Structures are given as C-alpha cells and as structure tokens.
Amino acid sequence: MDRMVSRRRLVQVSAAGAGVAALSPMLLRTAMAAPPPLEKKDKYKVGFSQVEMNNPWRTAQTASMQDEAKKLGHELVYTEAGGSEAKQIADVDSMIAQQVDLIFLAPRSEKPLAQAVLKAKDAGIPVILLDRDVDQTIAKPGEDYVCFIGSNFIQEGARAAEWLAQTMGGTATIIELEGTTGSSPAMDRQKGFRDFLAGTYVSEENLGTPAPAPSGGFPGMQVVASQTGDFARDEGRTVFETLYQANPTANAVYAHNDEMALGAIAALEAAGKVPGTDVVIVSIDGSRDALQAIVDGKLGATVECNPRFGPKAFETMMQYANGEQIETKIINPDRFFDATNAEEFLDEAY
Numbered sequence: 001m002d003r004m005v006s007r008r009r010l011v012q013v014s015a016a017g018a019g020v021a022a023l024s025p026m027l028l029r030t031a032m033a034a035p036p037p038l039e040k041k042d043k044y045k046v047g048f049s050q051v052e053m054n055n056p057w058r059t060a061q062t063a064s065m066q067d068e069a070k071k072l073g074h075e076l077v078y079t080e081a082g083g084s085e086a087k088q089i090a091d092v093d094s095m096i097a098q099q100v101d102l103i104f105l106a107p108r109s110e111k112p113l114a115q116a117v118l119k120a121k122d123a124g125i126p127v128i129l130l131d132r133d134v135d136q137t138i139a140k141p142g143e144d145y146v147c148f149i150g151s152n153f154i155q156e157g158a159r160a161a162e163w164l165a166q167t168m169g170g171t172a173t174i175i176e177l178e179g180t181t182g183s184s185p186a187m188d189r190q191k192g193f194r195d196f197l198a199g200t201y202v203s204e205e206n207l208g209t210p211a212p213a214p215s216g217g218f219p220g221m222q223v224v225a226s227q228t229g230d231f232a233r234d235e236g237r238t239v240f241e242t243l244y245q246a247n248p249t250a251n252a253v254y255a256h257n258d259e260m261a262l263g264a265i266a267a268l269e270a271a272g273k274v275p276g277t278d279v280v281i282v283s284i285d286g287s288r289d290a291l292q293a294i295v296d297g298k299l300g301a302t303v304e305c306n307p308r309f310g311p312k313a314f315e316t317m318m319q320y321a322n323g324e325q326i327e328t329k330i331i332n333p334d335r336f337f338d339a340t341n342a343e344e345f346l347d348e349a350y
C-alpha cells in the first residue's frame with residue numbers, strides 16, 4: 001500500500017472512528033458499510049474504464065462520457081481494456097495509483113471486475129458502475145460501490161421474447177447469440193427471454209412492458225442452440241454460421257446485441273437466405289445500423305439500450321458528493337424499435 005493510498009485511507013478512517021486505523025484492508029472493508037465518501041469540489045479528476053471500443057454502442061458511450069466531462073470542466077482519465085479482463089483490472093489499478101477522485105467502471109464481466117471494485121474501495125475511491133453490474137456476492141452496491149446505472153436487462157430480454165413470440169405466432173426454432181460470457185447483460189438478457197417464453201417472467205419494477213405471457217408460456221418457441229458471440233459482429237457471424245449449419249431448420253434468431261444480429265444477417269445473406277423472411281431476427285441496442293436493417297426489412301426489431309450515459313453519470317457523482325442518498329440501481333428507460341418507427345428514429349440513432 002503506497003503512501004498516497006494510506007492518506008486516502010486516513011480520511012476514511014477518521015470518518016469511521018480512529019479505532020479502525022489498525023485494521024487490515026479486509027477488516028477495514030467489512031467495517032466500512034458504505035462506499036468511500038467523495039469530497040465536495042468544483043472540478044474532479046475522474047476515471048472512466050471502458051471495456052472495449054469494438055462497436056458503435058461503445059463509441060457512443062465513450063463520446064457521451066467525454067463530452068459531459070468536458071462540458072463540466074472535469075479531468076477525465078480514460079482507459080480502454082480491449083475486451084480483456086486482466087487489462088481492465090490493471091486499468092483500475094492505474095487509476096488508483098493516479099489518485100482519481102472517483103471511478104466510472106463499465107466492467108467486462110461480473111466476477112473478475114468485482115475484485116477491482118473492492119481494491120478501489122480499499123484505496124478510498126468511490127466507484128459508480130456503468131452499463132454492466134458486478135457479482136453482488138463479492139461487491140455490494142451501497143457498500144462497496146455507490147450504484148449501478150444502466151438498463152434492466154431482464155426486461156430487455158423479455159421484450160425481445162414478446163415481440164418474437166407474437167411475430168412467429170407462438171412457434172419458432174430459435175438460435176440465440178449470447179453476449180460476453182459472465183457479463184450481466186448476457187446473463188440477464190438470456191434469463192428475461194427464456195423466462196418470458198416459459199411463462200415465468202415477473203417484471204421486477206412493474207414497468208408495464210412486456211405484457212404478461214399466457215400461463216404456461218409459449219411451448220412452441222424452442223431455443224435449439226445458444227452460444228456466445230462476445231457482443232461482436234465478426235464473432236456473431238462465425239458463431240451463427242456454425243449453429244445454423246447444425247440447425248438448418250432454425251427460423252428465428254435472438255441476438256443479445258445488434259452487432260451480433262448484423263453478423264447473423266451477413267451470414268444468412270452469404271448462405272443465399274433472406275434475413276427477415278427465411279429467418280426472423282430480434283436483438284437489443286438500437287444502433288443506427290440496426291435501425292437501417294429494420295428499414296431494409298432484414299432485422300425485425302431491436303429493444304433499445306441507451307448508451308448515452310454522460311449526463312446521468314456526472315449528475316449522480318455530484319449528488320453523491322453532496323451527500324444525497326443514491327439509489328443503488330438507477331435504471332435507464334429503454335424504447336422499442338420495429339418497422340413501425342425505425343425510420344423516424346434513424347437520424348438520432350448512434
């Protein structure tokens with residue numbers, strides 16, 4: 001533990017009572033049932049650890065964070081982990097060493113990055129999670145990190161399932177392209193989709209959509225193959241090729257993001273099939289390419305997952321610095337795009 005870090009820890013300890021000063025990091029963490037405080041200042045040095053920059057969703061998210069930091073005059077220490085958990089952990093370490101005031105973390109997967117959250121806490125630096133969560137048995141919101149800001153992924157999956165079940169008249173042979181293994185959107189988008197089709201989906205926040213499935217669900221909607229495409233277009237394409245060769249009667253695709261759906265569309269076209277007719281596709285994100293694919297009749301629908309986090313992220317940081325009570329889960333509202341409205345939203349899409 002270097003000297004700078006122990007200075008921060010002293011600030012924490014004085015808040016908790018001088019008696020904690022001698023405790024080990026592990027015990028100190030247990031003793032501190034709240035995330036480290038954020039000193040009130042006009043300008044901050046803030047870290048933003050981005051997971052990867054391989055798709056328009058990520059580009060839009062980074063731009064939104066950078067634009068907002070600039071607008072508010074904060075210094076942004078930006079890192080990009082290239083899709084590597086090890087690199088992202090090292091990126092957080094480097095932000096700790098640079099003594100940033102707060103870290104915005106978009107964690108690649110739930111378990112490894114939960115450890116990075118704990119390290120930041122030990123160093124006295126509050127963390128706000130953006131767009132993906134960490135494993136809450138390892139790190140807890142409101143205790144080890146301030147909060148999670150992002151979409152309700154279970155609901156996104158359920159909405160995709162509702163659209164597909166309606167469009168296919170309750171009968172389909174489905175290939176599922178999963179997101180990054182161990183990431184919260186991949187796990188929850190799978191759960192929401194499957195629960196809805198099984199008739200067991202319950203809306204946590206009573207968001208009004210999707211409408212409840214009929215009791216017993218949709219037994220004619222069968223997922224015959226499911227594999228990760230790592231949220232990437234190329235990988236989505238090659239994984240889909242393999243799964244479609246093994247399941248040539250598949251007539252529907254559920255992709256956990258637009259990029260993989262676009263990969264599947266390319267694979268279908270290369271195989272001489274007509275996406276949207278031979279195989280119906282639904283996905284999540286609402287990127288410009290996806291909306292264009294809807295307009296072109298190739299993609300059926302996409303559930304929005306809004307990447308423009310900047311304003312909400314910095315507003316939450318300021319509220320935290322002001323000592324306001326922060327919700328541990330801040331949910332972005334998502335829209336829904338299909339043939340009825342894709343054209344209208346094309347211009348504003350990312």
Ligand code: GYE
Nearest residue numbers: 057131132185231257305
């Ligand atoms: O859907 C995907 C991105 O974590 C919600 O990650 C995010 C997902 C988003 O790479 O396109």
